[in-house]
Amino acid sequence: MPFENGRRELVRLPQKSEMILQRERPPLLETPFEVFDKGVFTPNDQFFVRWHLPVIPTSIDVDTFRLRVDGHVRTPAEFTLKEILHQQQVELAAVNQCSGNSRGFSSPRVPGGQWGNGAMGNALWTGVTLKSILDRAGVLPGAVQVRFGGLDTGEVPETPVFRKSLTIDHAMDGEVMVAYGMNGAQLPLLNGFPLRLIVPGWYSTYWVKMLSHIEVLDKPDDNFWMHTAYLIPDTPGGTMEPVAKGVKMVPINRMVPRSFITNLRDNATVRRGVPIEVRGIAFGGDTGVKSVAFSSDAGASWQNTTLGNDYGRYSFRRWQISFVPTQPGTYKLMANATNSNSLSQPATSTWNPGGFMRNVIEQVTVHTA
Numbered sequence: 569m570p571f572e573n574g575r576r577e578l579v580r581l582p583q584k585s586e587m588i589l590q591r592e593r594p595p596l597l598e599t600p601f602e603v604f605d606k607g608v609f610t611p612n613d614q615f616f617v618r619w620h621l622p623v624i625p626t627s628i629d630v631d632t633f634r635l636r637v638d639g640h641v642r643t644p645a646e647f648t649l650k651e652i653l654h655q656q657q658v659e660l661a662a663v664n665q666c667s668g669n670s671r672g673f674s675s676p677r678v679p680g681g682q683w684g685n686g687a688m689g690n691a692l693w694t695g696v697t698l699k700s701i702l703d704r705a706g707v708l709p710g711a712v713q714v715r716f717g718g719l720d721t722g723e724v725p726e727t728p729v730f731r732k733s734l735t736i737d738h739a740m741d742g743e744v745m746v747a748y749g750m751n752g753a754q755l756p757l758l759n760g761f762p763l764r765l766i767v768p769g770w771y772s773t774y775w776v777k778m779l780s781h782i783e784v785l786d787k788p789d790d791n792f793w794m795h796t797a798y799l800i801p802d803t804p805g806g807t808m809e810p811v812a813k814g815v816k817m818v819p820i821n822r823m824v825p826r827s828f829i830t831n832l833r834d835n836a837t838v839r840r841g842v843p844i845e846v847r848g849i850a851f852g853g854d855t856g857v858k859s860v861a862f863s864s865d866a867g868a869s870w871q872n873t874t875l876g877n878d879y880g881r882y883s884f885r886r887w888q889i890s891f892v893p894t895q896p897g898t899y900k901l902m903a904n905a906t907n908s909n910s911l912s913q914p915a916t917s918t919w920n921p922g923g924f925m926r927n928v929i930e931q932v933t934v935h936t937a
Contacts, residue, residue: 576684583756585613590681594619594720595758599686604849605830608877608884609661610689612751617758618666618687618772620730620793621720625778628719628762635701635746635763639715639784642706649762652748655696660745660768661883663690663851667771667798667820671923676810678923685828685930690851690884693766694749699740701782707736713785714739716765719778728792732774733785734767743768746779768882769854771820771924773798794819799922806925807918823853824927825913827860827887827905832932840893840936847888852907853927856881859906862889866900867915867929873903881908893936901932 579589581597590596597617599610630649638644666687668680681687702714715733722728738744745766748755755761760777767774773793789795799817800806805824808815827850838844850860856878861870876886893899906912917928 581758583613583758584617587614587617588684588686590683594622594624596681597758598683599689601684601686601830603686604828605847608849608879608886609691609751612691612753612756612759615664615689615691615750615756615759616666616687618681619720619777621722621727623721623723625719626757628757628778630762633762633780635780635782637701637705637782637784640708640711640786641702641784642708643704645705647701647704649748652696652701652746652763655700657694658697658745659692659694660743660766661690661692661879662766662768663688663823663882663884664766664772664775665689665823667773667924668922670926673917673926674919674923675917676919678921680923690849691750692752692879693745693747694752695745695747695763695766697742698744698746698765698782699742701746702740702784705784707740707784708786710786711736711784712787713789715783715785715789715791716774716776716779717781717783718760718776719780730776731789731791731793732776733789733791733794734774736784769823771823773820798924800924801920805914805918805927806920808920810919820922820924823851824925825853825857825905825907825911826851826927827903827913828930829901829903829932832901832934834932836932836934837937838893838899838934840896842892844891844893845888846891846901847886848903849884850887850903850905851884852881852905852909853911854907856908857885857905858908858910860885860887861904861906862891863902863904864891864893864899866931867902870904893934896936899934899936901934902929904929
């Protein structure tokens with residue numbers, strides 16, 4: 569039980585193997601952390617799940633499904649899955665991370681899903697560019713944003729429909745995708761089958777699942793999920809003092825760099841004088857990983873690690889280093905990722921009332937035997 573409250577039991581749901589149960593309805597499933605030591609790409613059957621609304625289709629008729637594109641466009645259109653599958657295919661490795669990943673470590677504590685560090689995953693996504701779909705409909709001059717909706721709904725009519733928006737320039741940048749494939753297979757139902765939006769470098773609140781509606785807007789989107797929910801302080805790192813009042817808030821957006829030690833558990837025992845390979849994963853947030861530094865003395869000194877294969881600037885990247893515990897006692901191991909924009913992880917935890925954007929330098933304590 570890593571947290572002061574909340575269940576941490578393992579469950580199996582359709583198309584999933586063992587996952588940590590956060591909530592049953594709507595389903596919130598966390599990836600057991602040991603999975604991240606197995607490779608760069610997170611297996612589909614253990615990829616985290618996060619839905620906002622409780623009424624989710626349990627099956628999709630692929631013959632009658634349509635992706636509707638309308639709003640401020642020249643030719644409103646509906647695309648079948650076959651039509652989308654026949655468009656030019658693209659692939660992209662990208663991390664999908666919940667805005668509240670690691671929220672359970674917030675201090676003071678905040679409401680919301682009490683995630684550990686497993687509300688994230690990395691996959692090779694297959695699909696088409698959003699730009700190619702918007703070009704087919706013909707975006708009209710004066711377009712400001714593009715709004716996205718899926719098939720999940722609330723129990724009562726008063727529930728705000730889950731919709732997220734991107735600026736028109738972002739939507740048309742050629743990187744945002746409409747995906748139908750994940751790690752060489754079709755999307756699992758719980759991860760958004762048959763289509764989901766891929767917004768590389770941005771938090772997963774924008775990665776709309778079961779994507780069914782794309783609407784081009786000629787004015788800024790003021791719906792609940794953009795105007796009220798998922799707001800962060802307009803400060804570096806999205807941080808504020810818990811007692812602060814009147815802080816300007818903005819919609820959450822780009823991810824920040826993170827790194828983790830994956831092959832050693834906290835309070836593990838290691839043998840003195842024996843070399844240990846310490847390994848882990850890192851990602852740069854909205855750009856690539858430039859370096860990962862390692863410390864075995866709680867941050868007093870650092871040395872660069874060896875980076876593994878580069879699968880693209882939005883992907884996890886493996887790192888490793890050899891460490892020899894020469895003295896008896898306790899060692900505090902840390903890893904700090906620096907991205908291609910020279911942004912590194914903070915030494916102290918940031919805080920905001922949503923429990924969003926945690927990327928403090930994580931620490932693993934080991935003891936010599």
